[in-house]
Each structure stands twice: as C-alpha cells, then as structure tokens.
Amino acid sequence: MTGDSRAVPKRRAAGAGAGKKRGLLYELKVNRVLFLMLIPAAVYFILNNYLPIFGMYLAFTRFNFADGIFRSPFIGLENFRFLWESGKLVKLTVNTVSYNLAFILIGNFMQIASAILLSRLGSKVFKKITQSVMFLPYFVSYVILNVIVYNLFNYDLGFFNGILQSLGQEPYDFYNTPGIWPVILVILYIWKQVGYGTVIYLATITGISPELYEAAEIDGANVFQQIRFITVPLLVPTFITLLLFSLGGIMKGQFDLFYQVIGNNGVLYDATDILDTFVYRSLKQDFDVGMSTAAGVYQSIFGFIVIMVSNALIKRNHPEQALF
Amino acid sequence: MTITHAKPAAAVKIRRTPSQLAFNLIAYTIILLLSIFCLFPLVMIVSGSFTENDTLLREGYRLIPSRFSTASYRELFKYPDSILRAYGTTIVCTVVGTALGLLIISMTGYVLQRKDFKYRNVFSFLIYFTTIFGGGMVPWYIMLSKYLHMNNTFAARVFPILMSSFLIILMRTFISSSCPVEIIESAKIDSAGDFRIFWNIVLPIIGPGLATVGLFLALSYWNEWYLTSLFITKRDMYSLQYYLYDLLNSAKFAQEMGIATGAEKLPSESIKMAMVVIVTGPMILLYPFVQKYFVTGIAIGSVKG
Numbered sequence: 106m107t108g109d110s111r112a113v114p115k116r117r118a119a120g121a122g123a124g125k126k127r128g129l130l131y132e133l134k135v136n137r138v139l140f141l142m143l144i145p146a147a148v149y150f151i152l153n154n155y156l157p158i159f160g161m162y163l164a165f166t167r168f169n170f171a172d173g174i175f176r177s178p179f180i181g182l183e184n185f186r187f188l189w190e191s192g193k194l195v196k197l198t199v200n201t202v203s204y205n206l207a208f209i210l211i212g213n214f215m216q217i218a219s220a221i222l223l224s225r226l227g228s229k230v231f232k233k234i235t236q237s238v239m240f241l242p243y244f245v246s247y248v249i250l251n252v253i254v255y256n257l258f259n260y261d262l263g264f265f266n267g268i269l270q271s272l273g274q275e276p277y278d279f280y281n282t283p284g285i286w287p288v289i290l291v292i293l294y295i296w297k298q299v300g301y302g303t304v305i306y307l308a309t310i311t312g313i314s315p316e317l318y319e320a321a322e323i324d325g326a327n328v329f330q331q332i333r334f335i336t337v338p339l340l341v342p343t344f345i346t347l348l349l350f351s352l353g354g355i356m357k358g359q360f361d362l363f364y365q366v367i368g369n370n371g372v373l374y375d376a377t378d379i380l381d382t383f384v385y386r387s388l389k390q391d392f393d394v395g396m397s398t399a400a401g402v403y404q405s406i407f408g409f410i411v412i413m414v415s416n417a418l419i420k421r422n423h424p425e426q427a428l429f
Numbered sequence: 430m431t432i433t434h435a436k437p438a439a440a441v442k443i444r445r446t447p448s449q450l451a452f453n454l455i456a457y458t459i460i461l462l463l464s465i466f467c468l469f470p471l472v473m474i475v476s477g478s479f480t481e482n483d484t485l486l487r488e489g490y491r492l493i494p495s496r497f498s499t500a501s502y503r504e505l506f507k508y509p510d511s512i513l514r515a516y517g518t519t520i521v522c523t524v525v526g527t528a529l530g531l532l533i534i535s536m537t538g539y540v541l542q543r544k545d546f547k548y549r550n551v552f553s554f555l556i557y558f559t560t561i562f563g564g565g566m567v568p569w570y571i572m573l574s575k576y577l578h579m580n581n582t583f584a585a586r587v588f589p590i591l592m593s594s595f596l597i598i599l600m601r602t603f604i605s606s607s608c609p610v611e612i613i614e615s616a617k618i619d620s621a622g623d624f625r626i627f628w629n630i631v632l633p634i635i636g637p638g639l640a641t642v643g644l645f646l647a648l649s650y651w652n653e654w655y656l657t658s659l660f661i662t663k664r665d666m667y668s669l670q671y672y673l674y675d676l677l678n679s680a681k682f683a684q685e686m687g688i689a690t691g692a693e694k695l696p697s698e699s700i701k702m703a704m705v706v707i708v709t710g711p712m713i714l715l716y717p718f719v720q721k722y723f724v725t726g727i728a729i730g731s732v733k734g
Contacts, residue, residue, distance in 0.1 A: 132547050138623035139540045143552060146537040149592060152577065153569070154559040160568020173575060174568075219463055222456040231457070237720055238464040241471065244712045246652035248670045252677065252705050253470040256477065256490045262698065264473060267489035296467060301727070308728030327448035353561050361655065368678070381566075388567055389659070401565020409562045429554070 164402045168394035184399035193383065194403070198356075201379040204287070205355045208294050213344060215295050216302030221336055223303065224310045225328065236307075240300030247361035250293065254366050258289070283376035286367070290377065294362060302347075309343045310336060345419060345426040352415045353428075356408035357381060380404045477702035478502070485698045501699035505707070512707070514665055515672035518583070522668065523650040526587045530646045531639055534592050538600030539627050544610065553601070556594045570659060585660035586668060590649050596642050603638030603729060604631060641726025644719050651712060673708050677701060 133140060159174075164184055166177040188194055219239065226232045257264045258279035266276035279285060313336065321331050360381040367377045369386075380400060387397035412428075420427040473490055478501055480494040488495060505512070537556075541549050563569075579585035608631055616626045632639075657671035667675065680701070 136546055136623070139543065139546050142536045142540050142624065142627070145533045146556070146592065146597065147552075149533070149588075150556060150559055152572070153589060154563055157564035157568040157572045158562075160564050160571055163568055163571065168571075170575065174571065215463075219460065222460050225452065226456055226460065227453070231460075235460050235464040237717070239467045240720060240723070241713075241716065242467050244648060244716060245471070245709060246654070246670050248652075248654050248674045248677075249474075249705055249709055251674070252701065253474065255677075256473055257470065259490075262486065262489040264490045267491065270489075296470070299463065300467070304724050304727045311728075327446060328452045329448060365674075384566055388570065394567055394571065398565060398567040401567050405563055405565050412561050429557075 161398065161402050161405075163394055164399040166395055168398075180395070184395040185403070187396055188399050188403070193378075194400075196375070197378060197380050197383055197400075198407070200377070201356055201358050201381075204290065204379060205351070205358055207287070207291050208359070209348065209351045211291055212295060212298055212302060213347065215299050217306050217337075217340060217344070219299060220303045220306035220310055220340075221332055224307060224336075225332075236300070236303070239303060242297050242299075243301050245297075247365040250297070250362070251365040251368070254289070254293065280370060281372055283373045286373055286377050290362065290366065293366065294359065297362070305347070306340060306343060309340055313339050342423070342426050345423055346428075349412070349415060349419060349426070349428050353408065353412040355411050356404045360385065474702050474705050477699060478706045480699055480702075482697040482699040501697070501703040504697075505700050505703045511664070512672065512704070515667050515669045518586075518666060519651065519653075519669040522583060522586045522653075523647050526591060526650045527643050527646040529587070530591045530596075531643050534596050534600050534642055535604070535632065535635065535639060536627060537592075537597050538604050539631055541597070541601045542605035543613070553598075556597055560594050574660060580660050581663050581666060582660075583666070586653060586656050586666075587650075589656055590646075590653065596645055599726065599729075600635075600638055600642055603641070603726070604635055606729065607635055607638065637722060637725060638729075640719070640722040644723055644726075648712070669708050673704055676704065 163174060163177070165179055165181060166174075167180050167183075168174075168177045172178075223232055223236060256262070258266075260266060260276055260278055260280065263276075263279070265279075269276055279289075317335050318331055321335060326334070358379045358381055360379075363377060363379055363382050364385060367373050367382070381404075384397045384400050384404070387393045387400065416428050469492065472492055476492055476494050477485060477490055479497055479499065480491075481496065481498040481500050484494075484496055484498075540546055541553050541556075543549060573579045573585065573589065577584075579588070612630060613626055616630055621629070652670055653668050654670035654674050657666075657668045658674075661667060661671070664675075
C-alpha cells in the first residue's frame with residue numbers, strides 16, 4: 106500500500122538512527138500513544154475472548170468450582186463420549202444448521218425483495234413510512250417477542266385461536282405441536298430482521314449508477330427486466346459478503362430468539378433445540394460444565410471449519426468478496 | 430434552459446407502460462403487507478394494555494380494544510418501586526456502557542485506520558478473529574464469574590457488551606471515510622500528539638458515526654436480559670428486560686401449576702401488556718429521531734466495510 110510510505114516525515118527523520126528496519130521496539134517508541142490507545146480494547150478482547158479459549162480444556166475435565174479450571178480432575182474424552190452417546194449431538198447439529206440455512210436464505214430473499222421494491226416506489230412519503238415500520242421490530246427486545254408469541258399462539262387467549270373460534274373452529278394447540286414451530290420461528294426471524302437487511306441492500310441499490318437504468322430504458326427494457334439484469338446482479342457481491350458473515354455463525358444461531366420463544370417447553374425441543382440453547386440449559390440448569398464445554402468446543406471447531414471452507418470457496422470465484 | 434439531472438426514478442414514474450403499472454401494483458401491495466405484518470403484533474400489545482383484564486380474559490387478544498381502559502396502567506403504578514429500580518439500573522448501565530464503549534471503540538477505530546501505524550492489520554485481524562473462533566460460552570462464563578468475580582456486580586451487565594469487533598470495524602470505516610488523511614498529517618506537522626489529534630480533531634467530525642455506534646450500544650444495553658440471567662441473582666439488580674422476563678415466567682409457572690386461583694400478587698394479563706409498553710416505550714419514542722442515524726451508519730459500514 107502506498108499509504109504506508111507517506112507517514113509522518115518528521116518522526117521518521119528523528120528515528121533515522123535506528124536504521125531502515127522498523128522493528129517492534131522502534132514502533133513502540135515512536136507510536137507509543139497509539140499503542141496506549143489500543144490498550145483498553147486489547148484488555149477487553151483478552152479477558153472476554155482470548156483467555157476463555159484456554160478454558161476449552163474444561164471439556165476434558167470433571168469440573169468443580171472450587172478447584173477451578175486447571176485443578177479439576179482430568180477425564181480425557183469422557184465428556185465427548187457422553188455427548189455422543191446421548192444421541193443429541195446429531196439432532197442438535199441438524200437443527201442448528203437447518204434453521205440457520207432457512208434464516209439465511211429466506212431472510213436474504215425477503216430483504217432483497219423488499220429493498221428492490223422500496224427502491225422503485227414513486228411515493229417518497231409511503232417509502233419513508235413503510236421503511237420505518239419495517240425497521241421497528243429490530244428495536245424490540247426478545248423478551249417482548251416472547252410476549253408477542255404468547256399473545257398470538259396461546260391456547261385460551263391467543264389472537265389466532267380467537268379468530269378460529271369466531272369462525273366456529275376448534276382452537277389449535279400450538280404449544281403442544283412441535284411441527285409448526287420451525288415455520289413460526291422463521292417468520293419471527295423475518296419479522297425481526299427484515300428491516301435491518303433492507304437498509305443494507307437499499308444502500309447498495311442507491312449506489313448503482315442511474316446511467317445503467319437510463320441506458321436500459323433506451324434499449325426498451327421494462328422495469329422487470331431492469332431489475333432482473335441490472336439490480337439483482339449488482340446485489341450479488343453484497344449478498345456474498347453477508348452470506349459469508351452468516352455462514353461463520355452457522356453453528357451458533359439465534360440464541361435469544363430460541364430461548365425466549367421456546368423457553369423450557371420440553372415438548373418442543375425435538376423440533377427447536379439448537380446447540381446454543383442446549384449449552385445454556387446444561388450450564389444453567391444442570392451445571393454440567395464439562396459436558397456443556399465439550400458441546401461448545403464441538404460447536405466452535407465445526408463453525409471454524411465451515412467458515413474456512415466457505416471462505417476458500419468464495420475466494421476461488423469472487424476473490425473481492427472473501428473475508429480474508 | 431433547464432439543466433436536466435439524471436433521475437431514473439422520476440423518469441420511470443412518468444412512463445405509464447403496462448409493465449410499470451403492473452410493477453407498481455405488486456410493489457405497493459407487497460410493501461404494504463410487509464409493513465402490516467411488522468406492525469400488527471405491536472398494535473396488539475398496545476391494545477391489550479388498554480383493555481381491562483376481565484375483558485381480555487373473556488375475549489382474548491384483539492387489534493382494537495373493545496372497551497378502552499387505563500386501569501392496568503393505574504394498577505401497575507400502585508407499587509412502582511421494583512419496576513422503577515429496574516428502570517434506574519438499566520438507565521445507569523445504558524449510559525455508562527454506551528459512553529465508555531463509545532470512547533474505547535472510537536479510539537481503537539482511529540488507531541486501526543492510521544495508515545502509518547504498522548501493526549494496524551495485525552490488530553484488526555486479532556479483533557476480527559474473535560468472531561470466527563472462540564472458547565464457547567461456558568469457559569467465558571467461568572472466566573467472568575470465577576476469575577473476574579463478576580457475579581452480582583453491575584460490571585457483569587456492562588463489561589461483556591462494551592464493544593464488539595463489528596462495531597470497531599464499523600467505526601474504523603467511518604473514521605477513514607469521513608476524516609481525510611491530510612487533516613491528521615497537517616496536525617502532526619504542527620506537532621500535535623496522537624491523542625490530541627483524536628480528541629480535538631477526529632472526534633468532533635465523526636458525529637454521525639458516534640451516533641450510529643452509540644445507538645447500537647444503547648440498544649444492546651437497553652434490551653439486555655442474557656447477562657442478568659447468567660450473573661445476577663439479586664432481584665434489585667435485575668435489568669428491566671430480565672425483570673419483565675422473570676415476572677412473566679413466574680406468572681406462567683404459577684398458572685401451569687394451578688396456583689393462580691385467588692393469588693392476588695400475580696400480574697394480570699393486561700398489566701403484563703402495560704409492563705411491555707412501559708419497558709419498550711423509551712426505545713419506541715426515541716426511534717423516529719434515531720432511525721436516520723442507524724440507516725446512514727449501517728449503509729456506510731456495509732457498503733464500504
């Protein structure tokens with residue numbers, strides 16, 4: 106990068122005695138204020154992110170709080186064996202990955218569609234109001250979402266059962282029907298996220314040169330063709346970037362959503378339990394530290410592999426969009 | 430002579446070809462439906478909060494209250510102590526966390542965009558790396574509770590969400606795009622220190638960036654329930670959202686166990702709705718004013734980032 110070489114002529118001259126090699130010590134001396142300014146963030150990430158990585162060792166121990174991380178008894182792969190034999194791991198993985206894929210694909214489709222439609226609306230006022238309304242759920246907490254879901258689907262008082270009853274139908278027992286929840290969860294995800302994604306895609310669309318559309322119009326392309334051959338292809342890079350980001354979290358998933366909406370309703374676990382909720386419950390309710398860490402280790406490593414592989418694949422065809 | 434600017438939207442609007450009409454019909458319908466879909470659960474809650482509990486139990490949830498009543502709000506504020514305390518701690522955590530987070534995030538973002546800082550890519554990568562690999566939730570929990578002794582402290586509600594690599598990268602992009610290198614360089618030639626440059630020159634011109642990142646932070650502090658559920662056991666230290674969660678769950682639990690009959694202390698359905706409105710209120714009231722910062726911020730961060 107050329108930017109590197111045009112730095113601070115004055116200081117460079119002062120440090121000329123140190124030779125051309127700019128080692129760490131030299132940098133520390135010249136830019137010590139910059140280093141100092143990084144310290145708070147460094148401390149944060151070390152405590153909050155890097156040191157806990159060593160805690161993965163817990164997965165190989167029978168943890169007790171008094172002995173702490175490094176003095177609890179070492180039991181090898183016992184926790185992993187238990188996790189595997191419980192038979193839950195496959196189910197949890199399948200649930201986590203398929204929910205995330207549904208969220209990513211359906212979510213992005215909705216976001217792209219609403220961004221394209223919004224960008225082409227004539228009425229500025231309508232556009233502004235609807236965009237604000239669609240963005241509103243992003244600000245609503247998941248605890249509130251839990252309340253909303255309860256109001257909608259509750260057996261006695263729920264909004265939908267109210268409608269069913271007024272139509273002379275039997276009420277539907279949503280909370281005892283696991284099969285319906287994947288659909289509900291995807292819809293809730295869209296409700297929460299559609300506005301946010303729309304903003305991102307809308308920003309990309311705004312950046313498209315108007316001349317492209319003018320040229321297309323002169324060539325007789327109608328609005329559908331303009332969208333199909335100009336807007337959509339130009340949104341692909343943004344989509345790939347967002348896709349890569351979401352693939353990185355494919356083993357994590359929307360913990361808040363699942364935990365708040367499903368909570369401790371064991372009837373629904375088969376269809377709705379994901380790795381995050383499983384780990385949380387194993388820690389909070391059973392305090393099984395070793396086993397829940399093991400599940401977390403599995404989740405971390407699996408997720409890491411997914412992102413490395415998908416990044417490598419993207420790099421081959423779209424090097425610009427690769428994350429690293 | 431009039432100067433004609435390129436305005437495709439206007440040009441498209443004037444042309445009333447059949448395909449344009451069809452498109453308008455589809456677009457307005459879909460967007461309208463999407464907006465209704467996004468709005469109606471919220472309307473339902475507000476309506477519930479303005480309905481008397483008996484009516485609610487008889488008729489279930491509706492979009493418009495059949496008889497308007499403010500009884501639940503009056504009931505709610507008969508004993509305002511615990512909700513006001515939750516409000517208070519949440520406001521304090523939000524203000525402190527947002528201010529501290531903003532300072533650190535902008536400082537870090539500033540250093541990481543300095544082209545003459547040799548290790549900027551190394552540090553950027555180390556910050557980014559935390560999003561693709563981590564120790565998982567349990568070691569993190571043990572770290573904070575056993576080794577940093579954060580159980581039942583407000584630090585547990587502030588520290589973990591003080592910053593994120595996403596926000597730092599967003600801020601870095603913001604600073605490098607709104608703050609020309611020349612300004613910083615000329616300040617250096619006038620031998621201003623690095624921190625002075627940041628404080629006196631950079632901070633004042635990145636207002637919109639600070640607003641965006643600040644809003645992300647404030648939102649996550651205001652909606653925080655997860656950290657409280659992990660680290661806080663004292664009721665008077667609950668965050669607002671967790672206070673509501675706890676209340677709802679104890680009511681639900683009691684109902685399932687059949688203890689609800691005659692128990693005066695359980696919140697009624699309409700009081701719960703009033704609680705929800707009170708808890709979400711500040712965010713929704715602020716929303717019209719802050720929305721545009723969010724939109725520009727996300728746009729800059731996503732397009733250039």
